[in-house]
Amino acid sequence: MKRRFTFDRFLIQRLGTSMITLVALLTVVPIIAVFAYIIGKGAPALSWQFLSAMPHDGMRAGGILPAIVGTFYLTLGTAIFSVPLGIAAAIYLSEYARENWLTRLIRIAIINLAGIPSVVYGLFGLGLFVLFLKFGTSIISASLTLSIMTLPVIISAAEEALRSVPQAFRTVSISLGGTRWQTIRKIILPQALPGIITGVILGLERAAGETAPILFTGAAFFLPHLPNSPLDATMALPYHLFVISTQVPGMPIQIQYGTALVLIIFVLGMNLTATIIRSRARAKRQW
Amino acid sequence: MKSLRFALLTLLVFLAACGGTSGQTNPQPGSSTYIQNKGSDTIVNLALAWAEKYQAEHLDVSISVTGGGSGKGIAALLNKTVDIANASRQMQAEEIKQAKANGFDPLEFVIARDAIAVIVNPTNPVGRLTMQQISDIYSGKIDNWFQVGGQDRPIVRLSREVNSGTHVYFRDTVIRLGDKKNKTLFAADTLLLPSSEGIISEVRQNPNAIGYDGLGYVPPDLKTVAVAKDAKGPYVLPSIATVNDKSYPVARDLYMYTAGQPAGTVKAYLDWIVSTEAQTIVANLGFVPILK
Amino acid sequence: MKKALSWSEALITAVVKACGYSAIVFVILIFFFLLREGVPALAEVKLGELFSTRWYPIENHFGILPLITGSIIITLGAMLVAIPFGIGTAVFLSEIAPRWLREILKPLVELLGGLPSVVLGFLGILVLTPYLRVFLNLPTGLTALAGALLLGGIAVPTTVSIAEDALDSVPQSYREGALALGATKWQTIWRVTLPAARSGVLTALMLGIGRTIGETMAVMMVTGNAPVMAVKLTSIFLPVRTMTATIAAEMGEVANGSTYYHVLFFIGLVLFLISLVVNIIASSVVFKSKTRAERVLS
Numbered sequence: 001m002k003r004r005f006t007f008d009r010f011l012i013q014r015l016g017t018s019m020i021t022l023v024a025l026l027t028v029v030p031i032i033a034v035f036a037y038i039i040g041k042g043a044p045a046l047s048w049q050f051l052s053a054m055p056h057d058g059m060r061a062g063g064i065l066p067a068i069v070g071t072f073y074l075t076l077g078t079a080i081f082s083v084p085l086g087i088a089a090a091i092y093l094s095e096y097a098r099e100n101w102l103t104r105l106i107r108i109a110i111i112n113l114a115g116i117p118s119v120v121y122g123l124f125g126l127g128l129f130v131l132f133l134k135f136g137t138s139i140i141s142a143s144l145t146l147s148i149m150t151l152p153v154i155i156s157a158a159e160e161a162l163r164s165v166p167q168a169f170r171t172v173s174i175s176l177g178g179t180r181w182q183t184i185r186k187i188i189l190p191q192a193l194p195g196i197i198t199g200v201i202l203g204l205e206r207a208a209g210e211t212a213p214i215l216f217t218g219a220a221f222f223l224p225h226l227p228n229s230p231l232d233a234t235m236a237l238p239y240h241l242f243v244i245s246t247q248v249p250g251m252p253i254q255i256q257y258g259t260a261l262v263l264i265i266f267v268l269g270m271n272l273t274a275t276i277i278r279s280r281a282r283a284k285r286q287w
Numbered sequence: 288m289k290s291l292r293f294a295l296l297t298l299l300v301f302l303a304a305c306g307g308t309s310g311q312t313n314p315q316p317g318s319s320t321y322i323q324n325k326g327s328d329t330i331v332n333l334a335l336a337w338a339e340k341y342q343a344e345h346l347d348v349s350i351s352v353t354g355g356g357s358g359k360g361i362a363a364l365l366n367k368t369v370d371i372a373n374a375s376r377q378m379q380a381e382e383i384k385q386a387k388a389n390g391f392d393p394l395e396f397v398i399a400r401d402a403i404a405v406i407v408n409p410t411n412p413v414g415r416l417t418m419q420q421i422s423d424i425y426s427g428k429i430d431n432w433f434q435v436g437g438q439d440r441p442i443v444r445l446s447r448e449v450n451s452g453t454h455v456y457f458r459d460t461v462i463r464l465g466d467k468k469n470k471t472l473f474a475a476d477t478l479l480l481p482s483s484e485g486i487i488s489e490v491r492q493n494p495n496a497i498g499y500d501g502l503g504y505v506p507p508d509l510k511t512v513a514v515a516k517d518a519k520g521p522y523v524l525p526s527i528a529t530v531n532d533k534s535y536p537v538a539r540d541l542y543m544y545t546a547g548q549p550a551g552t553v554k555a556y557l558d559w560i561v562s563t564e565a566q567t568i569v570a571n572l573g574f575v576p577i578l579k
Numbered sequence: 580m581k582k583a584l585s586w587s588e589a590l591i592t593a594v595v596k597a598c599g600y601s602a603i604v605f606v607i608l609i610f611f612f613l614l615r616e617g618v619p620a621l622a623e624v625k626l627g628e629l630f631s632t633r634w635y636p637i638e639n640h641f642g643i644l645p646l647i648t649g650s651i652i653i654t655l656g657a658m659l660v661a662i663p664f665g666i667g668t669a670v671f672l673s674e675i676a677p678r679w680l681r682e683i684l685k686p687l688v689e690l691l692g693g694l695p696s697v698v699l700g701f702l703g704i705l706v707l708t709p710y711l712r713v714f715l716n717l718p719t720g721l722t723a724l725a726g727a728l729l730l731g732g733i734a735v736p737t738t739v740s741i742a743e744d745a746l747d748s749v750p751q752s753y754r755e756g757a758l759a760l761g762a763t764k765w766q767t768i769w770r771v772t773l774p775a776a777r778s779g780v781l782t783a784l785m786l787g788i789g790r791t792i793g794e795t796m797a798v799m800m801v802t803g804n805a806p807v808m809a810v811k812l813t814s815i816f817l818p819v820r821t822m823t824a825t826i827a828a829e830m831g832e833v834a835n836g837s838t839y840y841h842v843l844f845f846i847g848l849v850l851f852l853i854s855l856v857v858n859i860i861a862s863s864v865v866f867k868s869k870t871r872a873e874r875v876l877s
Binding site (some may be wrong): 355359362367440448449450470472476478479488495 | 637704803804805818828
Binding site (some may be wrong): 180 | 585588591592594595596598599600601602603605606609612613615616618658664665667670671672675676684686687688689690693694695696697698699700701704705706724735739763764765766769786789790792794795796800808816823826827830831835843844847850851854855857858859861862875876
């Protein structure tokens with residue numbers, strides 16, 4: 001009686017473990033396949049010319065420089081608005097706020113901001129920045145829209161980084177006569193910086209890859225030159241990929257894959273940087 | 288922290304490089320004129336080709352081209368945020384009224400003509416259809432290819448989005464057969480694809496599909512259907528000749544609109560567009576040049 | 580023993596406090612804007628018309644039901660993919676895989692999460708939809724199924740990441756206790772560890788759902804965008820149109836202030852409210868479980 005019971009359990013375990021392993025394999029293998037496919041098909045298109053030249057012949061030839069530069073400007077603009085605001089908000093939540101209903105409301109608000117569909121951000125950006133504040137379809141409208149979208153990511157990551165600094169650091173600083181802000185600025189913030197930077201990079205990575213928020217707030221199909229001012233519209237890599245894969249007839253397939261590859265490298269380069277910073281910071285941690 | 292400094296340095300270098308490059312590709316400030324051109328997705332590639340050619344010959348002018356649909360271009364014109372609106376349909380009465388309310392009379396220029404080709408997969412044996420048959424296919428009355436002489440396959444209907452001038456034109460001229468009182472709609476399961484290229488690629492690989500698009504968008508490897516006005520009439524394939532002699536029933540004008548009389552650079556550009564040089568580009572892209 | 584704050588310290592404190600409240604301000608601002616531009620739709624379009632089944636806005640057919648069903652069927656389909664694969668992979672990474680494998684695979688899965696959806700949509704139209712059409716003998720590959728598969732792929736990394744963290748944070752003593760009582764590793768996972776991590780796993784799923792409902796570009800490129808009522812089981816093999824794709828495809832064209840404009844904002848409002856509800860449910864689950872855990876441990 002006991003033996004049959006044991007036999008069943010371990011058989012189930014073996015079956016179950018194999019099934020779970022299979023599931024994990026089925027998840028991981030397509031991921032690798034997707035990357036390999038794009039790298040394989042897109043790498044032949046990459047060249048210094050592709051990355052640095054303007055497009056011509058109806059964008060069917062030449063390079064994608066304006067899209068790369070545009071994405072860069074948008075990411076920079078997003079960083080300018082969301083990073084200070086996000087870190088300050090995280091400092092508030094971690095160091096100043098008490099656990100009351102107001103703080104709980106803020107946390108719910110952050111979770112909600114994180115969940116709002118990206119196209120709704122686009123609508124909001126259209127309504128507020130493009131039309132109401134009359135910034136028009138511009139880098140600044142798109143950056144502001146993207147920064148509100150990125151805010152929850154930065155706040156969450158920064159707050160977690162700040163909270164992970166042991167309380168002892170704060171106690172010692174205050175016992176030595178430091179004010180709360182001095183403690184934060186000179187001790188807590190530097191200690192939490194790697195975690196904060198990781199969060200910032202991951203947030204910006206998402207902003208760089210988004211298309212829907214910039215569709216009606218800043219993206220342009222084709223501009224003859226690079227944007228001169230924040231009030232100009234701009235081309236951008238994710239929108240450019242969308243356009244050349246669906247709107248332009250006779251687009252050489254290699255350029256499409258090449259653009260996809262550049263976008264992936266841009267975005268994942270940021271991801272990799274964040275991961276490296278995170279693991280090196282963990283190694284150098286002082287607690 | 289060292290890695291942070293390194294990252295910042297790289298950032299600065301990149302910014303400087305961009306500044307350098309932008310100096311080369313930007314027109315000289317002060318002496319440049321900037322024309323903004325927005326609207327129809329049908330016209331966008333033509334507008335882009337024109338813009339490139341014109342800018343190559345007139346280095347002090349820069350022209351930006353954006354698509355989004357005829358409606359978007361007209362809306363932008365009404366808001367006075369563009370110089371030229373591209374439209375594959377005429378402005379509607381409400382839009383003209385809005386323009387007058389905003390203080391100007393929109394001026395219409397015919398800049399090319401376009402045939403709407405009805406396309407099917409190359410393996411599809413059906414090569415000719417009457418307007419009524421196409422109307423019935425798209426309104427849902429005909430569901431299977433064998434009803435029009437083809438194989439036993441379900442018909443997958445492809446269309447442009449509702450904001451496309453091409454969509455509106457096709458609905459009015461083909462589905463409603465030009466009858467303004469006709470209120471027939473596209474079948475509810477018509478796939479509304481956000482771009483011309485989406486239609487092309489689906490028709491290319493799907494033997495069940497039927498689509499329509501400007502002739503300029505149809506690559507040579509797709510099969511174009513010959514259309515007849517009625518069952519008695521000649522079945523005509525779309526081409527420059529058949530559009531100009533009006534034997535192809537599904538042809539239309541393409542327009543550019545300005546807010547009032549154009550002046551200066553905009554006028555020069557529009558004058559150039561109706562010149563022989565620009566109209567050659569029209570033909571090269573598969574549209575129909577306007578006759579002199 | 581309170582320190583007297585200098586006024587610069589007070590200023591900085593005020594600024595930080597203001598930034599802290601900013602999240603609430605933004606949510607309220609977004610809600611307000613959506614209301615302001617979306618509610619007129621309720622006045623301009625009869626309620627029966629708004630919730631009818633025909634979406635053809637250029638002739639004043641503003642029925643948004645097909646769009647809602649389109650979004651729902653794709654979300655359900657995506658969840659069918661994301662739940663088994665997401666939780667399964669999370670369990671694998673946290674409980675079964677050796678440490679070194681976990682260190683490789685977890686970043687790899689997170690890499691997929693960073694992939695922009697437009698890239699997945701791009702691959703979808705080139706690779707997935709033709710394959711679906713041929714393999715399943717469908718009239719067209721541009722279907723809800725294609726959308727569900729891509730969205731599942733997008734939701735899986737988020738789900739795996741958070742669920743894996745949740746499983747990882749279950750104290751080792753739980754597992755050791757179970758094993759000491761004679762359970763197999765498999766039984767431990769399913770009857771002890773997973774239930775203990777329940778709130779984190781549920782949060783992971785809810786965030787995955789949230790991400791799915793809000794996805795725009797990938798669905799716009801592969802679902803065919805046909806506004807049909809997707810209510811039958813077989814509808815997943817047919818083209819559908821989601822709320823998000825509708826806004827993205829049509830917003831650029833509308834004249835500001837027109838009824839069409841208001842209806843699109845109304846759809847945005849509906850999306851906002853759906854994500855609000857999902858997030859409130861998710862956060863209340865988390866909050867509730869925390870208090871239960873505190874009771875258990877005290």
